[in-house]
Amino acid sequence: xxxxxxxxxxxxxxxxxxxxxxxxxxxxxxxxxxxxxxxxxxxxxxxxxxxxxxxxxxxxxxxxxxxxxxxxxxxxxxxxxxxxxxxxxxxxxxxxxxxxxxxxxxxxxxxxxxxxxxxxxxxxxxxxxxxxxxxxxxxxxxxxxxxxxxxxxxxxxxxxxxxxxxxxxxxxxxxxxxxxxxxxxxxxxxxxxxxxxxxxxxxxxxxxxxxxxxxxxxxxxxxxxxxxxxxxxxxxxxxxxxxxxxxxxxxxxxxxxxxxxxxxxxxxxxxxxxxxxxxxxxxxxxxxxxxxxxxxxxxxxxxxxxxxxxxx
Amino acid sequence: xxxxxxxxxxxxxxxxxxxxxxxxxxxxxxxxxxxxxxxxxxxxxxxxxxxxxxxxxxxxxxxxxxxxxxxxxxxxxxxxxxxxxxxxxxxxxxxxxxxxxxxxxxxxxxxxxxxxxxxxxxxxxxxxxxxxxxxxxxxxxxxxxxxxxxxxxxxxxxxxxxxxxxxxxxxxxxxxxxxxxxxxxxxxxxxxxxxxxxxxxxxxxxxxxxxxxxxxxxxxxxxxxxxxxxxxxxxxxxxxxxxxxxxxxxxxxxxxxxxxxxxxxxxxxxxxxxxxxxxxxxxxxxxxxxxxxxxxxxxxxxxxxxxxxxxx
Numbered sequence: 140x141x142x143x144x145x146x147x148x149x150x151x152x153x154x155x156x157x158x159x160x161x162x163x164x165x166x167x168x169x170x171x172x173x174x175x176x177x178x179x180x181x182x183x184x185x186x187x188x189x190x191x192x193x194x195x196x197x198x199x200x201x202x203x204x205x206x207x208x209x210x211x212x213x214x215x216x217x218x219x220x221x222x223x224x225x226x227x228x229x230x231x232x233x234x235x236x237x238x239x240x241x242x243x244x245x246x247x248x249x250x251x252x253x254x255x256x257x258x259x260x261x262x263x264x265x266x267x268x269x270x271x272x273x274x275x276x277x278x279x280x281x282x283x284x285x286x287x288x289x290x291x292x293x294x295x296x297x298x299x300x301x302x303x304x305x306x307x308x309x310x311x312x313x314x315x316x317x318x319x320x321x322x323x324x325x326x327x328x329x330x331x332x333x334x335x336x337x338x339x340x341x342x343x344x345x346x347x348x349x350x351x352x353x354x355x356x357x358x359x360x361x362x363x364x365x366x367x368x369x370x371x372x373x374x375x376x377x378x379x380x381x382x383x384x385x386x387x388x389x390x391x392x393x394x395x396x397x398x399x400x401x402x403x404x405x406x407x408x409x410x411x412x413x414x415x416x417x418x419x420x421x422x423x424x425x426x427x428x429x430x431x432x433x434x435x436x437x438x439x440x441x442x443x444x445x446x447x448x449x450x451x
Numbered sequence: 452x453x454x455x456x457x458x459x460x461x462x463x464x465x466x467x468x469x470x471x472x473x474x475x476x477x478x479x480x481x482x483x484x485x486x487x488x489x490x491x492x493x494x495x496x497x498x499x500x501x502x503x504x505x506x507x508x509x510x511x512x513x514x515x516x517x518x519x520x521x522x523x524x525x526x527x528x529x530x531x532x533x534x535x536x537x538x539x540x541x542x543x544x545x546x547x548x549x550x551x552x553x554x555x556x557x558x559x560x561x562x563x564x565x566x567x568x569x570x571x572x573x574x575x576x577x578x579x580x581x582x583x584x585x586x587x588x589x590x591x592x593x594x595x596x597x598x599x600x601x602x603x604x605x606x607x608x609x610x611x612x613x614x615x616x617x618x619x620x621x622x623x624x625x626x627x628x629x630x631x632x633x634x635x636x637x638x639x640x641x642x643x644x645x646x647x648x649x650x651x652x653x654x655x656x657x658x659x660x661x662x663x664x665x666x667x668x669x670x671x672x673x674x675x676x677x678x679x680x681x682x683x684x685x686x687x688x689x690x691x692x693x694x695x696x697x698x699x700x701x702x703x704x705x706x707x708x709x710x711x712x713x714x715x716x717x718x719x720x721x722x723x724x725x726x727x728x729x730x731x732x733x734x735x736x737x738x739x740x741x742x743x744x745x746x747x748x749x750x751x752x753x754x755x756x757x758x759x760x761x762x763x
Contacts, residue, residue: 152576155550156557160571172572174536176591177489183572185587187541189579224486229499229541229585238467245468259472260484260495263585264464267501273541273575273585275497279488 170215170347173283182221182278186212190270198311201240203326205247205272212274213255213330214348214403219285220339221278223257223332228274231267244272255332286363289345289408295360295368295425296413298334298404301353302381302392305399309384321380328403334419338407341416345408352400357425357433360406367430372397372437376422393437482527482659485595494533494590498524502582510623513552515638517559517584524586525567525642526660526715531597532651533590535569535644540586543579556584567644598675601657601720607672607680607737608725610646610716613665614693614704617711621696633692640715646731650719653728657720664712669737669745672718679742684709684749688734705749 171184188194188208199207209226216223228248232240241264249259260277303324310317317325331348338346347360353370361368372393385395408427415421435442483496500506500520511519521538528535540560544552553576561571572589615636622629629637643660650658659672665682673680684705697707720739727733747754 152550152553153574155554156574159554159558160561172537172539174572174589176493176536177491179489181488181493183537183539183587183589185539185541185573185575185585187543187575187577187579187585189543189577191580192578224488225484225495227484227495227497227587229497229587231499231501231583238464241464242467242471246471249472260486261497262465262468263497263499265499265501265583266504267499267581267583268503269580271543271577271579271583273497273499273587275495275539275541275585275587277486277495277589 170286171219171221173219173280173285180280180283182216182219182280183275184212184215185273185275186215187271187273199326201243202247202250205244206251206327207325208272209248209251209274210328210330211350211401211403212276213251213332214328214350216276216278217331217335217405218346218348219278219280220335220343220346221280221332222336223252223255224277224279225258225260226252226274226276227261228259228272229263229265230272231265232270233268234266236270248274251330255330284339284343284346286345286347286360289360289364289366289427291366291427291429292411293344293408293427294411294413294423295370295427296407296409296421296423297349297353297376298331299402299420300376300378301349301402301404302385302396302399303378304328304401305395306378306380306384309388318380318383321378321384324378324380325401328401330403331405334405337419338405338409342410342413343407344410347406349402349404349406350400352398353406354398354435356406360408361427361431361433364408364427366427368425368427368433370425370433370435371439372435372442374422374424376420391437394442397435482598483531483533485531485592485597492592492595494528494531494592495587496524496527497585497587498527499583499585511638513555514559514562517556518563518639520584521560521563521586522640522642523662523713523715524588525563525644526640526662528588528590529643529647529717530658530660531590531592532647532655532658533592533644534648535564535567536589536591537570537572538564538586538588539573540571540584541575541577542584543577544582545580546578548582560586563642567642596651596655596658598657598659598672601672601676601678601739603678603739603741604723605656605720605739606723606725606735607682607739608719608721608733608735609661609665609688610643611714611732612688612690613661613714613716614697614708614711615690616640616713617707618690618692618696621700630692630695633690633696636690636692637713640713642715643717646717649731650717650721654722654725655719656722659718661714661716661718662712664710665718666710666747668718672720673739673743673745676720676739678739680737680739680745682737682745682747683751684747684754686734686736688732703749706754709747
């Protein structure tokens with residue numbers, strides 16, 4: 140069975156690996172592996188953050204580097220409606236890096252995992268050229284929700300507001316300091332574990348976290364359930380900084396937010412009759428239907444995924 | 452309570468991190484974290500291998516790089532007398548690396564984990580300058596054995612034969628090809644999970660794996676139990692290639708083997724009355740006593756740890 144992933148070079152590599160390893164590696168290509176152990180269903184995921192690729196030390200403090208790397212891995216537990224048991228961290232850094240760097244990164248790791256009630260279970264330090272953190276998260280997942288399972292007619296919902304992390308990146312890339320709210324969204328994303336459990340408790344049929352941006356991730360969610368998705372971007376909950384940053388570059392804010400990554404909000408399929416809640420920041424942005432494509436509209440007119448939109 | 456680790460810059464950094472994080476990070480500084488979940492006691496450990504630090508692509512094939520990185524992490528499960536549930540791998544490589552590289556590394560990972568009955572539970576691919584693999588292992592550990600727990604009077608035992616991996620390194624570093632047996636020891640170390648469980652079932656009171664060499668690791672095992680260790684190096688089980696390589700450089704084979712790393716054999720404290728077995732390659736090399744130091748003798752005469760021994 141082909142892996143239910145959308146296109147892209149990373150996914151081609153994952154497909155090649157899964158083809159080579161066969162069913163023994165069936166957990167690859169999922170955000171989390173779910174393993175029944177002694178009455179529990181454990182959730183595992185690993186995520187690597189590399190300096191110069193995922194973070195830069197002139198943008199973030201070492202504590203923030205630790206927090207952000209850990210939060211992005213914990214976000215996979217949120218999408219599995221799991222609670223956090225703990226994390227393990229393999230930290231690689233240049234041998235000339237002072238001891239305080241290691242301590243600060245690990246303080247950030249610990250703060251992120253403490254925020255969701257887990258422990259630092261283990262670690263390894265190594266020297267290497269660039270700094271990198273490989274964070275493995277361990278969770279306990281009762282309902283066993285995954286990316287698959289959405290049904291035609293289900294609504295597509297998203298937590299929080301989108302585009303804040305992209306706003307920070309856009310400012311840094313333009314040589315400006317991002318505003319405080321955008322910077323916070325990039326530096327200290329909040330892993331949505333309570334929201335993940337709430338959604339699962341209230342009937343979610345499929346769930347994933349937004350790491351590559353709605354424009355890319357919606358395709359994975361639709362493919363995993365073998366369905367089409369219609370998304371109306373005028374409904375998108377926008378982070379204030381995304382509005383401001385989009386305006387600066389003459390882009391439409393909804394497109395700026397939809398094609399920005401690293402928001403670490405949750406995308407969930409909910410039954411058609413689900414009407415929202417006051418307990419959680421949740422917005423309905425589309426519907427699952429029979430078919431295979433993801434269609435984005437803005438005010439009812441089709442828009443094409445990818446890249447920037449330069450008309451004002 | 453100070454961390455029961457011997458000296459060295461890596462251990463100083465770990466101590467600084469544990470001091471900063473406090474009891475929330477008490478699992479750091481151990482080879483494995485043991486977490487009771489359901490009715491089971493799960494064992495977790497993470498280990499990072501970096502190109503140019505832990506392996507070189509002109510020495511090993513990509514499959515061997517995958518095997519070796521995974522086996523070194525699995526070795527921590529062996530020391531916890533755990534059985535393997537699976538592994539997660541974060542693989543970083545240059546963006547110009549062909550797809551076949553990723554597939555080959557992951558074939559090696561999979562072969563190593565299959566050899567001990569586990570699965571590849573998850574993975575992440577990232578680009579980065581140097582290749583690195585962060586391998587997290589998940590195991591199930593019934594008895595909950597650790598580095599602590601040895602008693603004065605216990606014997607110190609080691610599995611297998613030592614010095615083979617160092618023999619391969621010595622040959623490569625001298626610009627020679629290692630002999631096949633030495634190369635195999637370096638490229639495809641065998642994680643000693645069955646031996647770990649056997650030792651625990653037969654009364655082992657403390658256990659660890661040999662990654663930094665007996666000369667360094669014996670200190671950690673003694674410190675963890677708050678005891679002294681007397682080790683007679685004439686008893687050391689020597690890998691044939693270690694004898695040959697030590698002879699070439701005019702070193703005494705037992706010292707060559709004792710201060711060579713990456714054998715991934717097990718070091719175990721066994722009750723004084725334990726007399727060995729025919730089921731397993733096991734050699735008694737010393738005893739735990741009251742006190743705090745590790746004393747190495749060779750034919751009854753004290754030898755000093757560290758460095759090379761240049762008399763013939």
